[in-house]
Amino acid sequence: MTEGKWDEKFRTFLKKYYWDNILQLANDYPDQRSLYVDFSDLEIFDRELADELLFHPDDVIPSADNALQDIDLPVEKSLEDARVRFVKIPNKIPNRDLRSKHLLQLVAIDGMIRKATEVRPKILNAAFKCMRCEHITMLPQTELKFVEPMECEEETCGRKGPFKIMINQSLFIDAQKLQVQESPENLKGGSQPQSLDVDVEDDLAGIVKPGDRVIINGILRSHQRTTREGKSPFYDLVLHANSIEYVDQEFDELAISPEDEEEILALSNNPEIYNKVIKSIAPSIYGYEDVKEALSLQLFSGVPKHLPDGSRVRGDIHMLFVGDPGVAKSQLLRYMVKLAPRGVFASGKSASSSGLTAAAVRDDLGDGRWTLEAGALVMADMGIASIDEMDKMSSEDKSALHEAMEQQTISVAKAGIIATLKSRCALLGAANPKYGRFDRYEGIAQQISMPPALMSRFDMIFVLLDTPNEDMDSRIARHILKSHYAGELSEQRKNIMSSEITQDQVDEHMEVVKPDIDPDLLRKYVAYARRNIYPVMEDDARDHLVKFYMDLRKMGEGKDSPVPVTARQLEALVRLAEASARLRLSNVATMDDAKRTTRIVYACLKQVGVDPDTGVMDVDIIASGTTKSQRDKIKLIKEVIKTVGERHPGGKAPLEEVYAEAQAQQIDKEHAEELISKMRRTGDLLKPDKDHVKVV
Template identity: 40%
Template sequence: MTESEEKVVNVDDAIQGFRDFIEGDEKYVDEINNMIIQRRKSLVIDFHDLLLRNKDLADMLIERPQLAIQAASEAVRQAVTERDPELAKSIKNFYARFKRLPETVPIRKLRSEVLGKLIMVEGIVTRQTPPKHYLKKTVFRCSECGFELEIPQPTTSFVQPPRKCPKCGATNSFVLVEERSELIDWQKIIVQEKPEELPPGQLPRNIEAILLDDLVDTVKPGDRVYLVGIMNLDIAQLRKNKPPILSSFMEVNYVEGQQREFVEIEITPEDERRILEIARSPNVRERIIKSIAPSIYGMENIKEAIACLLFGGVPKVYPDGIRVRGDIHILLVGDPGMAKTQLLRFVAKIAPRAVYTTGKGSSAAGLTAAVVREKDTGEFYLEAGALVLADTGVAVIDELDKMDAKDRVAIHEALEQQTVSIAKAGIVATLNARASVLAAANPAFGRYLPNRTVAENVDLPVTLLSRFDLIFIIRDEPSMERDRAIAEHIVTLHAGEVPESFSDIIPPELLRKYIAYARKHIKPVLTPEARERIVQFYVQMRNKSREPGSPIAITARQLEALIRLAEAEARMRLSPVVEAEDADKAIRLFMSYLSSVGIDVESGKIDIDVIMTGKPRSSQERLALVMDILSRLEEANGGKPVRVEDLYKEAEGAGLDRQFVDKALNMLVKSGDVYMPRPGYVKRVVV
């Protein structure tokens, strides 16, 4: 036996080594005192400190973790007992927990060689069982003679006393003595690898992890965590006449949730220097917009909007406790072959945290949260969906129009309230889904028809459309000059040459770090000048609606969107304040959205009702007139159905043409306000 192996085996030396380490460092002496004041069970030790002070103990911890953790926990118990014997008596178990191991092992790379070793993994908690109770020490008593039998911490899943009492010989007489047995809390979580680390075309891998005692309920589904623990084999799976194939699980020693407000991307001092250098350049905003999908020609407005989505606004909590989102939602509606999916794929790759999904391949449960039955116990537990996993990141949804209507409803709450509420199988929960949503949809008629409203063109409910901050129409219109430029751009790319659009762009990896840095450190505040510009624009737009019969051009919901866009424009420059220039850029972007989507195609005026209700103001008034005429005719007819021909005649007298009446009847039948009891007759639905 070598000298190093002797050191490993000697437990007393290990306990003394940990005692010396704890008592010799003022930081850990203070921590022990805090433990006593707060009546905590665990002392968290930084592995780097242990490595610097005692390399032998650090090596022992990695190679023989069960022994080392047991020795360190005993050292913590002794340190507490010396200072407060009463507390040590009332709390039976004290723990030494270790954080910041030298390297993180990817879940995909967990193999047999890590079994029995102390490792650190990183991932997302997708499932969690309710807390249960684990028998650490079991005491049985013979009901005949009172003989007590103590069984220490079981190594298998079965704890059974002998069939016959060794003292009196009675059979099956042992009963569990709960008050003498030692029970601790137990919980199982499933940790899945992060979506951004998932290789293309692969299913995400996960591991089972066991949390004990004070670690129980410290994390929840959707949390990104670092776990430090020992990989063990599930011995209970060994069965007679079955092949000896076992699965592994992690016995967790320490769990740490990542901060949810920003994404942990490692930014070195060199990266920070380059980021600040980019921010100082006068054309930083133009460079960032150029760097968004440079392989796609043109679309400057859309790329600027996507840049705003990636940087995001600042979430706020009002004094009355109401939270207002800072995330920007964008919908792209366009003709086929206009590179919508390519744009979405780029965003999924460049965003520091992103989850990509398509409408056809997603269900309501897959997007929000599912209630799953545990295979071993049969109990139900929560599994986080795509919007929850994208928390504080970007949820990219392609083919939104192909999603089933019943599944689409699930996105409503996530878009505005940024939470996912679930009530299934006795589980009532609310999870965070603070994600920006970038979605794409195809027009219902194959191509976008300019003479129809956006609600008629897209097969989406207006309640969903109104929650997007910006909606962009991408139309495929022939243009000699533009078509030549696009063709030359694509041909140059296919020839393996670098087009002009790639000059002066920020490399994708650096842009990703730039976005993460901005989201973490920059929280821009509106200057008085920027406030005045936004207020002036809002009042100006509202003034247009003051005349009787005029459409409403803008509402408070759009005002909040405008503020978010202005904050995102400031964040692009890493500016701590939103200046008038940022507000002007946001207003210009917003006007391009209103002038393409929020236009009443008949009157040519900007009308926000086109997006908010699906029907422009002019159409709403004439629709109400059709309902009034139908109501009058019904009364005159004694409440019986009205002939459609009679409705045409009356409507023509009121200045409405036959074509509009047909269109109105179709809309009213669709909305359930009228019905046709027989061909050629209509009747109102009276509630």
Template identity: 40%
Template sequence: MIEITHWDEFLRRYYDKRISEAVLSGKKSLEISYRDIFKFDSDSAKRLIDEPEDVLREIKEALSRYVIPVDAELQKFHIRITEVDNKKLIRDIRSEDIGKFIAVEGLVRKVTEVRPRLVEASFLCEKCGEKIKIEQIGSKLITPQKCSNEFCNSTKFRLLSEESRFVDSQRIRIQESPEDLKGGEQPQMIDVTLEDDLSGIVAPGDKIVVNGILRAYPREGRQAKSNVFDIYIEGNSIEIKEQEFEDLEITREDYEKIMELAKDPDICERIINSIAPSIYGYREIKEAIALQLFSGVPKILPDGSRIRGDIHILLVGDPGIAKSQLLRYVVQLAPRGIYTSGKSSTSAGLTATAVRDEFGEGRWTLEAGALVLADKGIAAVDEIDKMSPEDRSALHEAMEQQSYHPSFEIVLADGTKRKIGELVDELFERFPERIAEGVNCEILRADGLDLELLSTDFKEVFRLRADRISRHVAPESFVRIRYSNGAEILVTPEHPVFVIEDGNISTVEAKDVKKGTTAPGFDELKEEFTELRIENVEILPNDGELRAEWVYDVTVEPTHNFISHGLVLHNTVSVAKAGITATLKTRCSLLAAANPKSGRFDPHEMIATQINMPPTLLSRFDLIFPMMDTPSKELDERIARHILSVHYAGELDAIKRNFVGSRIREKDVEEAMRIIQPPIEPSLLRKYIAYARRTIFPVLSEEARKRLEEYYVGLRRQAESGDAPIPITARQLEALIRLSEASARMRMSEVVEIEDVERVIRIMEGCLRKVGIDPETGRMDIDTITTGTTKSQRDRIKTIIEIIKELEGEGGARESDVLERAEELGIPKHRAAEIISNLIRNGEITTPRYGYLKLVTRY
């Protein structure tokens, strides 16, 4: 009783007002700072660490008797302890910590769905009607051994869910933060159990401190329990540490410094020079990165669509020119900055992955990828040219559109044929409570629906139940593919299609499938696999008779395929399958780096064709900067002097810090460091950016709007002749607006002025003149980036096709004649030969016999 009186005094002295506030605001918990307990009684604080269960129970009992002026059931309140001093790195947790109250900081890597956990079960005896309540401890249901009625002793019971007590529960996995790791250390992880009001408050990517009791449980062996134990934290409280730019705390002193900076007429120069000062040069790139940090203004239109404010930048350059260092520096400036490599992404890839695994105990588990971890920050992706096709799709949001047209006929395992659109819509109407919202899609769990399809591992065919069905917002066009067995499919352009290449089964996007390609099939009568030929491929607009609002899919796990009409067809593999993607957003700016295809840039080739990325992804970047390592005596001397000065400063600092009695003075170190000292300290720059993003939402002035319009219309007018290439599209205009807004924010201005527009036009033109120029004509051609083919190249291709059409007879056109005719029309022989090779590779022309060319007939 002494201890409870002791805690009564603590609550009265420190938490009298907060208890009433917690009740009035509808909270279920009272947050108590460990520091308050330490101030009140250091022995009690130490006892909380060593005997957490006893101390938490005593505080709860004291709270339950507390008298406040409003009605409340304080006995049901949880006691949540925050700001715990006993902080541990995950790798430093030891056996002596078991049962202790600890605090662990880290990044949320995985979360399960929030689901009810039974804490007190009510059972009904089916013989006599006696009701028995049993407290549930652990993960397995505890049932009565026999009826408590001495005259009954029955062993048959029914769980009364409505009279049982449940609590929300969730399991999360956190990993060590990158800044806590040394050298090449791999981050270690620990699981955390959360209950009631702690459930569902964190998402993958959040940086948090978990306070709780360290628990241990024996590993499950095949035959007996192991004597080696695993550990987890029974979560008591969560503190969300990582802040977005907009949430960064700014003190009165910070505000005064920010306002002082904003008055500086050279503020833009100071900000640009504060980005990676240890890296010499690249002023234009640093200027673009500065704009990226400030971001444009995101807008939500009346129809619900969103115009992004995020600015995406791609750096493509020769090896050894500081691309990676730039990326790493920028990540340090953003509160939520994540650095990853395209060739070493985790299993979650760049977005996220959802699986049912042992971690979630059968529940869906969502694991964060780099873009999610960088939500509302900057994701720096190095070697983006080496990333997997799945991650590439995730980057330009193709996953939402890998589906079938509603008219596609699907054959179920029992032979029933249904149009996929009608089937899915019907099930959505029957089970509305199962529908989960995804990204531009809706998903319905198919467990219990007995929806069976034939599937395969390409060794044998078997029945599998559908795991989920979905419908996605339809794209602007479809691809119709006809096979040699007469079957046709109508799919979205990014839909994966099985093909056979060099004897191996692989997938290509529907829009890239070529006529004449071999594909796997299944002869249901002979019950054997066959090879089919793709006879025709055509792209059709989402219009007229084909007009569709939704496209559909049926997903089969784990094969991700089904057999229909003798075809082996792929289905969507999307994160949305878990139905928990609604909480995950990838609203981040992307700063990516890539190497040229052949390692170094070839000055004689178009830069855009040397970037190993599809045009669909390349065109998503607002700015693309080629970084060439071109020898120049004057520039090389300046770079060498800068690098040597940086190293000299570091050497002086190392001597001063490590050798007592060193003759190196502090003044000497400061003088040497001046070359790499940013004009604005990184911590203050972060707050300046945060304040601008939080409070400044610039509007285009009349002059700025007029200048942007003149620039856009002026460039577009160059293409009016029909023969001229298109130099710019609406996508670049939107990028110019975003960049102009970011420039105004950098000046802390509510209005986008003409100087902002001129700045971004200069940057944009600099990029386009390096990447978007047709080397043969010297004219700006945006198709260089968006399609990978310039207007002059398209004209030459058209000319070659016309020549073949003109010269071909029954057996085709002689290749030597085609090359000669092309040369007469101004196309060099080596260029004409390249075009012919590409046309053969793309299935546009065939070689019926050696030395002859024939156009492929289009149906």
């Protein structure tokens, strides 16, 4: 085929399929300079041309650009710098599978932008002025190195310079270098993600930022490496981008076929759907129905809302597990990371604040400028971030989580970079109590070294206690041994050729730990729900939540009563009710959803937010670590010590008298001793000798 023939073909194609888009482009030109063409349209129009485009893009793309620039427009405008950009290229190749046979083909690379340099002008056509005869020589710059003219073109002159470059007559284009890395979820085992350098030019420069998921379509080229000895026989791969497509479909990256959809809809009509989902979460762990139910709601998440004033209300549900060692907290966390389409696991001690949020690193792409590298919370955008051992993190690392949890963005101001990255992920945390075991007679805040501001951002806090109970223990022990037995059978059958164990035996014993819904299907189910289901709450469900919230708040109405819940808990209720409706693929959140939500939240608050002394709900335990009843008693004891001290010289109150007086005020001796020691720790009391106390 000749060059001109292609131009003609493209002209016909563009007029036939993209006339409206071209008129729109002419309207917005020169701010918009690209016409995006869907590859499938080209394939329908001419199969041969589409194949040529994939295998010889260097010949075909210029023809497409010429055709666009030559089209006769009804308006007085010429599209001389317009470009055709092809999207939805079928030739999608993972980074690690790029081979020499792909050179000079049009390929699509899927991945995450790891680094992006600044956008800088690059010279395309340099104008050189001969300093002797002032003739101007134009020299196109196509090589990697900057080329200067050998001699002056002017016939009468013909000298070898000197030349001066004329910036105002040269032609420049915007250029930027990117580094695109394989998406973490496609990695096998411990392999390092591979990255590829990408050159972008013109209006593609400056539109992506680190952390974005993109598909970059472009021509794969190679540049020869140079070593100190000279040119090397090895070449480096560089992708010359033709177009960039955003992949902002996190849960949506999963392709759901019509058969899958039928299966999903059939599942959702099953009356037992809640139990099925609960049984599909970490089946190797026995019990914890409440916790697993909450985890399944976290997978489906509430609906994020954008309000007219520009603010965003998060839909993700954050959860924290606190509990004794050995109650399978980390197992649950790991299982959730596997289930979520984009899960990231970090452990508290080994995660720094920059590892969780974003790190500023010296750039190895260009000239050593600082660039941002996305951390765990940015990588988990639209998925689940699990952080184990949250209590072991240092305090500045914990403070990095505040903004990520509520506003779901991460603001960075480091090394001269000021940026805001998105981290729309649900956080699932696990923490151990300070002294190893959970003490149910002490408030939760004293037992976990986490700041109250962080604790209040969790929608649900579960306390997993390990209390010996004969019946339960025997069931757990049997379950654990059954699952080990199933594993033993399977391993023996796999590794010992002469083993007499049949596959049927293995399957029969594996039933115990087999999830009700296959993890792949569950993942698709979740993706389908998040993509297509946006529940609206019914009036009576809303009233139920308001009533539940008001009843809890009412406990805090009197002058002396504690504040049981904050407005954050009400938002949590709404999110959970939406997630509950999404779980059964319903666009309406009904009374049942509201009741399920209040049941889980109440169970959760009952474990955490009850004042051990009075048995009343008190959110201050979570928020400040001192309950209302303790604060009141401390006031009382202070008064007692003051009055007793006034009867004695120097204000020293004998302890025995203080205890006797406190007894009269309904505070027993043990409590009084505990409160006096607490006040001494905070510096409100002095103990001049071992039998006396004195108010400071």
